[in-house]
Amino acid sequence: MTAPACDVLVAGLGPAGAAAAAVAAGHGLSVIAVDKKRTVGVPVQCAEFIPLPLARHARAAGVLAQRVDGMRSFLPSGVCAAAPFQGLMVDRAAFDRALAESAARAGAALRLDCRLAALDAARGRATVRSRAGAVMTIAFRVLIAADGPLSMVARALKLPALETVDSRQYSVRLSHRHGETDVWLSDTYPGGYAWLFPKGDVANLGVGVDKRRATDLKAPLDTLHARLVREGRVGREILSRTGGPIPVGGMREQLVAGNIVFVGDAAGLTHPITGAGIAAAVVSGERAGEAAQALIACGDTAALRDYEEDIRDQFAESSERALARRRELSRAWNAKRAREDAVQRRGWIAFPEYFGRSQTDIGAHGVRAPVARTVPA
Numbered sequence: 001m002t003a004p005a006c007d008v009l010v011a012g013l014g015p016a017g018a019a020a021a022a023v024a025a026g027h028g029l030s031v032i033a034v035d036k037k038r039t040v041g042v043p044v045q046c047a048e049f050i051p052l053p054l055a056r057h058a059r060a061a062g063v064l065a066q067r068v069d070g071m072r073s074f075l076p077s078g079v080c081a082a083a084p085f086q087g088l089m090v091d092r093a094a095f096d097r098a099l100a101e102s103a104a105r106a107g108a109a110l111r112l113d114c115r116l117a118a119l120d121a122a123r124g125r126a127t128v129r130s131r132a133g134a135v136m137t138i139a140f141r142v143l144i145a146a147d148g149p150l151s152m153v154a155r156a157l158k159l160p161a162l163e164t165v166d167s168r169q170y171s172v173r174l175s176h177r178h179g180e181t182d183v184w185l186s187d188t189y190p191g192g193y194a195w196l197f198p199k200g201d202v203a204n205l206g207v208g209v210d211k212r213r214a215t216d217l218k219a220p221l222d223t224l225h226a227r228l229v230r231e232g233r234v235g236r237e238i239l240s241r242t243g244g245p246i247p248v249g250g251m252r253e254q255l256v257a258g259n260i261v262f263v264g265d266a267a268g269l270t271h272p273i274t275g276a277g278i279a280a281a282v283v284s285g286e287r288a289g290e291a292a293q294a295l296i297a298c299g300d301t302a303a304l305r306d307y308e309e310d311i312r313d314q315f316a317e318s319s320e321r322a323l324a325r326r327r328e329l330s331r332a333w334n335a336k337r338a339r340e341d342a343v344q345r346r347g348w349i350a351f352p353e354y355f356g357r358s359q360t361d362i363g364a365h366g367v368r369a370p371v372a373r374t375v376p377a
């Protein structure tokens with residue numbers, strides 16, 4: 001391999017990295033984006049729900065699977081509450097591929113099967129290694145760290161590892177089409193929850209738990225699966241399995257280190273209660289692409305500080321609220337209280353109590369928060 005130089009090196013071609021590469025290349029910067037995967041987006045490690053504002057990224061053929069009109073939350077007592085959380089279910093591999101194709105069309109050079117193996121931050125050099133063993137050093141002016149929850153860039157900079165929960169998910173057949181996401185809140189899933197997200201004729205059925213509190217994810221997922229089979233909601237056959245770590249400890253203390261910018265999961269932008277991170281990945285990636293352009297155009301590192309400020313403005317409030325709720329729940333998980341509906345309501349985004357308002361439906365920023373109403377299970 002030759003030894004290229006570029007304005008922007010992007011480590012990771014998930015939604016954050018692809019969005020960053022597309023914006024930076026769109027501004028005419030020379031961009032190289034590397035990913036250790038052979039195929040963008042594969043294997044999928046996701047429940048595949050995106051909020052409506054991301055619909056602009058779900059237009060490519062094969063991306064959109066179905067619309068979701070609301071969320072049902074099942075409390076420990078069995079009470080089911082419905083909330084109007086709308087969104088889209090996507091084919092996540094096609095979603096990621098579409099974003100990467102936009103980056104390539106904008107002029108970014110994508111190198112798959114290429115792992116970022118070492119970093120010399122002071123000299124602005126990164127070593128990448130292909131699966132076949134070829135090694136190449138790339139000189140960069142800005143490095144965008146979009147390498148997910150276990151970020152190698154963060155490790156190389158000796159930054160602390162992110163706190164994560166573990167997840168396990170099956171794809172199963174749905175007996176009837178379903179228009180809502182279902183969520184189960186219970187001490188069976190300490191530090192997390194269980195979900196059934198419908199995707200046409202199939203659904204993603206998963207659990208997330210804090211491994212310090214429960215080491216076995218298979219047993220609770222199998223138990224939930226068996227129950228839904230008995231209820232005639234899903235098929236017995238497991239079509240595929242996936243899972244992975246989800247950051248839940250909130251944003252990194254620093255999103256920028258010199259000329260290195262953290263985005264998406266690598267920045268800790270996943271919501272600490274829901275684990276949702278695709279929207280934050282795309283938004284932060286696009287904003288980092290803009291910041292790289294500003295830095296290279298004017299040579300002023302304030303551009304990267306602006307990125308950090310903007311991202312904190314957008315995400316810190318909801319992230320901090322979610323962290324506070326995680327801390328409250330973490331004191332309850334090993335106690336009987338975790339089986340009380342009131343405790344779970346305060347820890348879940350569908351309920352007004354989560355926003356600190358027990359009797360009102362006014363959420364953060366004076367916006368009316370989605371209010372759950374009790375419905376037959």
Ligand SMILES: Cc1cc2nc3c(=O)[nH]c(=O)nc-3n(C[C@H](O)[C@H](O)[C@H](O)COP(=O)(O)OP(=O)(O)OC[C@H]3O[C@@H](n4cnc5c(N)ncnc54)[C@H](O)[C@@H]3O)c2cc1C
Pocket residue numbers: 011012013014015016017034035036037041045046047048049050114115116117146147148149151152167168169206242243244245246263264265266270275276277278279281
């Ligand atoms: C089971 C599960 C279900 C989820 N469900 C949802 C959901 O329904 N909705 C939602 O919004 N979020 C969900 N999330 C979270 C969501 O998937 C992430 O927040 C999102 O993928 C973050 O995007 P990203 O680009 O930051 O990181 P990633 O998508 O993780 O991309 C990082 C990329 O970096 C690459 N990489 C890593 N290390 C290196 C290296 N050293 N060199 C080169 N490449 C490297 C990886 O191969 C990967 O392609 C879920 C997560 C899990 C695990």
